[in-house]
Amino acid sequence: MQTISLFEPVLADLQKVEALLLEIVQVEQAPLAALLGHIVQNKGKRLRPAIVLLAAKFCRYPLDRLAPVAAAVELLHTASLVHDDVIDNAATRRGNPTLNALAGSRAPILIGDFIFAKSAQTAVMGHNLRVMDVFARTLMRICEGELHEVLSTRRWPQSTDEYHEKIACKTASLFSLSAECGAILSGANEDFIVALRDYGHNVGMAFQIVDDVLDLVGDEGQLGKPVGGDLRQGTITLPIIYHLDSAPADSMVRAIVAGDNHAEAEIQEAIRLIVQSPAIAMSYADARAFARAAKSALCILPDNQYRRALARLADYIVERIA
Amino acid sequence: MQTISLFEPVLADLQKVEALLLEIVQVEQAPLAALLGHIVQNKGKRLRPAIVLLAAKFCRYPLDRLAPVAAAVELLHTASLVHDDVIDNAATRRGNPTLNALAGSRAPILIGDFIFAKSAQTAVMGHNLRVMDVFARTLMRICEGELHEVLSTRRWPQSTDEYHEKIACKTASLFSLSAECGAILSGANEDFIVALRDYGHNVGMAFQIVDDVLDLVGDEGQLGKPVGGDLRQGTITLPIIYHLDSAPADSMVRAIVAGDNHAEAEIQEAIRLIVQSPAIAMSYADARAFARAAKSALCILPDNQYRRALARLADYIVERIA
Numbered sequence: 186m187q188t189i190s191l192f193e194p195v196l197a198d199l200q201k202v203e204a205l206l207l208e209i210v211q212v213e214q215a216p217l218a219a220l221l222g223h224i225v226q227n228k229g230k231r232l233r234p235a236i237v238l239l240a241a242k243f244c245r246y247p248l249d250r251l252a253p254v255a256a257a258v259e260l261l262h263t264a265s266l267v268h269d270d271v272i273d274n275a276a277t278r279r280g281n282p283t284l285n286a287l288a289g290s291r292a293p294i295l296i297g298d299f300i301f302a303k304s305a306q307t308a309v310m311g312h313n314l315r316v317m318d319v320f321a322r323t324l325m326r327i328c329e330g331e332l333h334e335v336l337s338t339r340r341w342p343q344s345t346d347e348y349h350e351k352i353a354c355k356t357a358s359l360f361s362l363s364a365e366c367g368a369i370l371s372g373a374n375e376d377f378i379v380a381l382r383d384y385g386h387n388v389g390m391a392f393q394i395v396d397d398v399l400d401l402v403g404d405e406g407q408l409g410k411p412v413g414g415d416l417r418q419g420t421i422t423l424p425i426i427y428h429l430d431s432a433p434a435d436s437m438v439r440a441i442v443a444g445d446n447h448a449e450a451e452i453q454e455a456i457r458l459i460v461q462s463p464a465i466a467m468s469y470a471d472a473r474a475f476a477r478a479a480k481s482a483l484c485i486l487p488d489n490q491y492r493r494a495l496a497r498l499a500d501y502i503v504e505r506i507a
Numbered sequence: 508m509q510t511i512s513l514f515e516p517v518l519a520d521l522q523k524v525e526a527l528l529l530e531i532v533q534v535e536q537a538p539l540a541a542l543l544g545h546i547v548q549n550k551g552k553r554l555r556p557a558i559v560l561l562a563a564k565f566c567r568y569p570l571d572r573l574a575p576v577a578a579a580v581e582l583l584h585t586a587s588l589v590h591d592d593v594i595d596n597a598a599t600r601r602g603n604p605t606l607n608a609l610a611g612s613r614a615p616i617l618i619g620d621f622i623f624a625k626s627a628q629t630a631v632m633g634h635n636l637r638v639m640d641v642f643a644r645t646l647m648r649i650c651e652g653e654l655h656e657v658l659s660t661r662r663w664p665q666s667t668d669e670y671h672e673k674i675a676c677k678t679a680s681l682f683s684l685s686a687e688c689g690a691i692l693s694g695a696n697e698d699f700i701v702a703l704r705d706y707g708h709n710v711g712m713a714f715q716i717v718d719d720v721l722d723l724v725g726d727e728g729q730l731g732k733p734v735g736g737d738l739r740q741g742t743i744t745l746p747i748i749y750h751l752d753s754a755p756a757d758s759m760v761r762a763i764v765a766g767d768n769h770a771e772a773e774i775q776e777a778i779r780l781i782v783q784s785p786a787i788a789m790s791y792a793d794a795r796a797f798a799r800a801a802k803s804a805l806c807i808l809p810d811n812q813y814r815r816a817l818a819r820l821a822d823y824i825v826e827r828i829a
Contacts, residue, residue: 214651268620272613291594291657294616298590299650301623306643309636317639318631324624329536332617 191498192231194490195238198248202234205256209303220284220296224263227281233258233363236388236498240367240381242491250370253310258363260307261320264300265327265359267293272335273418280409316366323362330354339419339443341429348423349390356396357389364388380482384495387479392502394472397422399507402460407507413456416441423471427464469503476503513820514553516812517560520570524556527578531625542606542618546585549603555580555685558710558820562689562703564813572692575632580685582629583642586622587649587681589615594657595740602731638688645684652676661741661765663751670745671712678718679711686710702804706817709801714824716794719744721829724782729829735778738763745793749786791825798825 192199210221234255241251269275270283271293277283284293301324308320333351337343364385368378399408400415401424415422419442421429432438438455441447447455459465479499486492514521532543556577563573591597592605593615599605606615623646630642655673659665686707690700721730722737723746737744741764743751754760760777763769769777781787801821808814 212651214655217651217654265620268616272616292654294590294594294619295650295654295657297616297620298587298623299647299654301620302643302646302650305627306640306647309640309643312636314631314634314636314639317636318628321624321628321631325621325628328617328621328624329534329539332539332614332621333536335613335617 191494191501192235192239194242194494195235198238198252199231199235199255201248201252202231202238202255202259205252205307206259209256209260209307217296217299220292221300223281224267224284224296224300227279229259229262229279231259232392232498232502233262233359236360236363236385236495237367239491239495239498240364240385241371242489243368243377243381243486244371244373247370250311250313251367253307254316254366254370255363257304257308257311257320258359258366260300260304261324262359264297264304265324265331267297267300269331271297272331273414275410275414277410280406311366311370313370315369319362319366319369323358326354326358330356330358334420337421339421341421341439341442343421343426345423345426348421348426352390352393353386356393357386360389360392361385376485380485383482384479384499387475387482388499388502391472391475391479391499394423394468394475395503395505398424398465398468398472399505401456402465403507409507413452416455416459417452419443419445424459424464424468427467428459428462431462432458472503476500513816513823514557514561516564516816517557520560520574521553521557521577523570523574524553524560524577524581527574527629528581531578531582531629539618539621542614543622545603546589546606546618546622549601551581551584551601553581554714554820554824555584555681558682558685558707558817559689561813561817561820562686562707563693564811565690565699565703565808566693566695569692572633572635573689575629576638576688576692577685579626579630579633579642580681580688582622582626583646584681586619586626587646587653589619589622591653593619594653595736597732597736599732602728633688633692635692637691641684641688641691645680648676648680652678652680656742659743661743663743663761663764665743665748667745667748670743670748674712674715675708678715679708682711682714683707698807702807705804706801706821709797709804710821710824713794713797713801713821716745716790716797717825717827720746720787720790720794721827723778724787725829731829735774738777738781739774741765741767746781746786746790749789750781750784753784754780794825798822 206225210225212218212221237255237258238251267284270278271285275283276286284296308317330351334355361382364381365378368381397415401413403412405412421442428438437451438458441452441455476499480496483492483495528547532547534540534543559577559580560573588600589606592600593607597605606618630639652673656677683704686703687700690703719737723735725734727734743764750760759773760780763774763777798821802818805814805817
């Protein structure tokens with residue numbers, strides 16, 4: 186399934202968001218412009234901007250305010266990825282070199298900050314203080330989630346509850362923001378706003394679980410980064426938790442999670458052990474449950490092509506292979 | 508001169524801003540709360556919040572909106588310092604260990620981001636989209652200035668114009684924001700807003716020049732950091748430019764600016780050479796010129812205790828010893 190076909194009902198407007206993003210990175214300072222261009226052209230799936238637009242389709246649809254807010258969501262996501270890559274010292278993202286691989290670690294911290302600021306400036310064009318407040322609170326939650334992840338690296342045991350709390354903050358919060366801000370700008374009533382926020386949260390939870398599964402079972406070429414990254418870094422994701430919960434205390438996976446400097450062959454063996462265990466199926470079952478919850482949240486909305494697109498998006502997020 | 512006596516006309520309200528800052532860092536997550544507390548208790552002079560309040564004294568004075576915006580300015584400044592310290596790999600700030608000295612470099616990037624978000628969330632309490640826009644644009648300018656500084660490290664020659672452009676972005680922009688946002692929230696007319704923004708810009712320029720001079724001539728105990736930090740890092744400040752402009756090509760200072768790994772005795776000798784040259788007096792003359800420009804900008808405002816406090820602040824910024 187192509188992401189693009191899912192977004193059909195808002196495709197023309199998504200292209201406006203894309204044009205806005207390209208315009209936003211036209212800054213005067215030459216080295217900054219080059220690095221920003223590198224980031225924006227290193228395109229993601231634009232899931233979050235699409236959710237902003239679709240979520241605004243149940244009431245008024247003020248595109249002049251929605252487009253900048255949709256662009257601002259993507260910029261917030263991008264800024265957060267730039268800092269993640271510095272923190273993780275990652276060399277590639279979506280198959281391309283990361284900023285820190287190109288420019289060292291000093292400039293990317295500032296470029297991430299610059300993009301956060303651009304995101305805020307662009308969000309202001311939504312002319313809505315509640316939207317600004319949701320943006321600020323969401324960035325706080327993302328940071329709390331990321332910090333929780335950094336501080337719990339290589340720590341075992343960790344519960345699935347702790348994992349859920351972490352991904353709710355670091356990932357689902359931005360999906361939740363996307364749906365909520367679309368709804369707010371559309372002038373929807375509080376019931377619709379809450380339903381769409383709830384949809385966003387659940388889609389985001391499913392998204393991160395599948396991301397964490399794909400980190401183990403995915404195709405390196407399609408993911409654009411090496412398989413097993415979480416395992417190497419000691420980031421304890423849901424499939425790793427499910428595997429370790431039933432693995433013996435002397436398991437290879439436990440040793441790799443606990444410490445650095447394992448041979449590549451050992452890491453590959455650990456990946457194989459997890460992939461062949463029930464951990465993957467259990468994780469997918471959880472992701473599907475979140476996707477179902479996302480679709481249930483939509484039930485109070487009118488049944489139209491936009492609601493159906495959001496429902497299909499929840500399914501796509503579980504079925505995707507990269 | 509005590510900073511506090513300068514702030515006399517708004518002292519009670521500054522204490523409200525301080526209480527708000529303490530309240531803001533009460534977050535649930537324990538490690539985050541401890542690190543945030545460390546930062547907020549590591550107090551600066553609160554120059555920027557004082558300027559917000561004083562700049563609002565020429566029209567209405569809506570303290571319930573001014574106090575959060577004043578706190579937000581200090582948080583923006585703090586977030587920026589946290590990232591600076593990671594970028595510079597600094598061990599101490601204001602005589603205390605930096606966050607990265609306490610917590611490594613990974614968490615402080617996220618804590619800086621969290622404080623940027625807290626700043627935005629607090630600024631939203633000013634209920635003014637123009638203020639939000641000024642905040643976002645200012646953060647962009649700060650990042651551009653810092654990035655310019657990082658990318659021009661150890662590069663010679665550099666002009667005084669380039670130096671002015673850098674410090675206008677990285678430092679003066681936040682002083683300018685402070686005065687401008689105070690004026691906006693007070694409901695002042697555009698002439699007053701422009702005059703106060705101009706005041707803030709010029710005070711900020713003087714502030715950074717004096718900071719750069721104190722980095723060479725200051726007292727380590729009073730500064731709370733080692734003398735000659737800019738020289739060691741290859742950051743080419745105004746006194747260094749003035750010195751190098753007239754120094755011979757084989758000067759010790761030029762060698763130290765150009766490359767790493769000099770012996771401490773050589774660095775001390777380079778500091779002595781600059782301090783004994785006319786570079787310090789020339790830099791102070793520039794700082795005084797900016798302070799005069801700041802005071803001139805105030806001339807269209809009514810001559811009252813608040814205008815006099817702002818004028819004295821411009822002088823204090825040049826005369827301070829730390």
